[in-house]
Amino acid sequence: MQKTLIKFIPFLIMASFLTTGCAQTGTTVPQLIPQHGTSGGSRIQDRPYPIFVGNVSNVSNKAKVIAIDVGKGADAKTHLVKFDDKTKGIEYAVVGHASIINYEMRGGEPWATVIKAKLAQLPSGVTEIKTTELKSLLDQGTKFTLVDARPAKRSIEGSLPGAVNIPSDDFKAQANKLPESKDELVVAFCGGPT
Amino acid sequence: MSTDIAGQAKKMGYKNIKVYLEGEPAWSKAGYPLYASNDFISKGNIVLIDLRSVEKSEAGRIARSVTIPSATLKDKADSIPKKAPVVIYSDSEDEAVSAMKVLKEKGLKKVALVPGNIAGWVKSGGETTSGPVVTTIVWKRQMEKGEVSITDFLKVAEGSATDTVILDVRNQDETTAGMFKNAISIPLDQVGNRKGELPKDKKIYVHCTTGARAGMAAKDLINAGYNAFFLNEDISCKDNTCSVTE
Structure with a gap:
């Protein structure tokens, strides 16, 4: 049991770091481990499902295939995973969203068994804001800094009103776009819930 | 990665941070x-x-x-x-x-x-x-990375080329209605298992009906060491004549 767990953790950490997209890579690790680790010790041995963690780059309903990009930059690799009527959570296979695809090999090809959204975890002390609340902050003219964390290429095409772009992979170089006062409200967003 | 930004801003000492998790898609969906x-x-x-x-x-x-x-x-x-x-x-x-x-x-x-x-x-x-x-x-x-132009594609699809093949990844019901005469047909869901039928020493131009499936197949083939490109345009076929619309 202990051995299996140890074998799993480095893989999960790696899989999580390889992920691209909206999800926060580091903080999802603690969330991922309990999924496998605390849901009953025996399940780890019972369910050695391989997984793909990454960004869904394409879904073809005609061919019933999902393309998921695993890895970043030059190391990114696109995997094609088939799905059928038995695949659970197909609604989470949305282009541009980060997903976890559990799969099994059938006839030498990966078939999706369970698809989950890869949810981001908020750092402690940070709260979530919903659309209506954000809209009223903007309408009321509240002084705050709205940060678009998406890549510059996406942000320049169209962003929320008054947002400044700080791509998350270039935070250090562009952190000067944050307000001078550490008490001012900062609202960060990107391209999706995951 | 909005939560990543929030975490880093917190480390810098910002005290009042919120994350709009639903992000741009929710904003647009609300009609804003x-x-x-x-x-x-x-x-x-x-x-x-x-x-x-x-x-x-x-x-x-x-x-x-x-x-x-x-x-x-x-x-x-x-x-x-x-x-x-x-x-x-x-x-x-x-x-x-x-x-x-x-x-x-x-x-x-x-x-x-x-x-x-x-x-x-x-x-x-x-x-x-x-x-x-x-x-x-x-x-x-x-053109995106990995795309082939219509001109280059049609040169091969309608003419003859010794260094390039056309791969049609549409389903069988689509190909029976018509396909390019020079094309090899392997539906996208079979590309994984039937790669061996394709030449590794030639360029492969992949097409479907809109470019979506072709893009997926081309990426998969590139991963497997093939020299593949995809046509990101609309194609409709009838009676062995296919037309491409930009």
Whole structure:
């Protein structure tokens, strides 16, 4: 049991770091481990499902295939995973969203068994804001800094009103776009819930 | 990665941080507009639309604008290439937002506004032009990485090439209705298992009906060491004649 767990953790950490997209890579690790680790010790041995963690780059309903990009930059690799009527959570296979695809090999090809959204975890002390609340902050003219964390290429095409772009992979170089006062409200967003 | 930014801002000492987890998709879905950056408006590969009257547009508009007064937008919307990012402006925010909704209903996915409309543009020091308005939309899509041009594709599909093959990844019911005579047919869901039927020493041009499946197949083939490219255009086939529409 202990051995299996140890074998799993480095893989999960790696899989999580390889992920691209909206999800926060580091903080999802603690969330991922309990999924496998605390849901009953025996399940780890019972369910050695391989997984793909990454960004869904394409879904073809005609061919019933999902393309998921695993890895970043030059190391990114696109995997094609088939799905059928038995695949659970197909609604989470949305282009541009980060997903976890559990799969099994059938006839030498990966078939999706369970698809989950890869949810981001908020750092402690940070709260979530919903659309209506954000809209009223903007309408009321509240002084705050709205940060678009998406890549510059996406942000320049169209962003929320008054947002400044700080791509998350270039935070250090562009952190000067944050307000001078550490008490001012900062609202960060990107391209999706995951 | 909004939560990543939040975490880093917290480390820097920011005390009041919120994350809009649902992000841009939820904002757009609620019917609220997005705003393009000035740089994108002046240099991007876009269709820039002035929604005001011809008279106002003649007197002064953003350089590169096409003039389509709001009242005529519904009729003209079909002439805008579906894949083009569209940026619109007016002298009224309400009018611009209504126009955005019209364009989205017409199937245009990327529609953004000019911050502050024409007044905002002038105020930010943006360039304007005047004189007779432009009404013809000229827009050409820039090819993505890994795409093959229509010209190159058709040279192989309709002619003969010894160094390139055409791979058709549509389903069998689609290929029976018609396909390029030189094409090899392997439906996308079988590409994984049937790669061996393809030559590794030749270029492979992949097509489907819209480019979506072809793109997936090409990436998969590239991963496996093949020299594959995909056609990102609409194709329809009937009786062994296929036509490509840009």
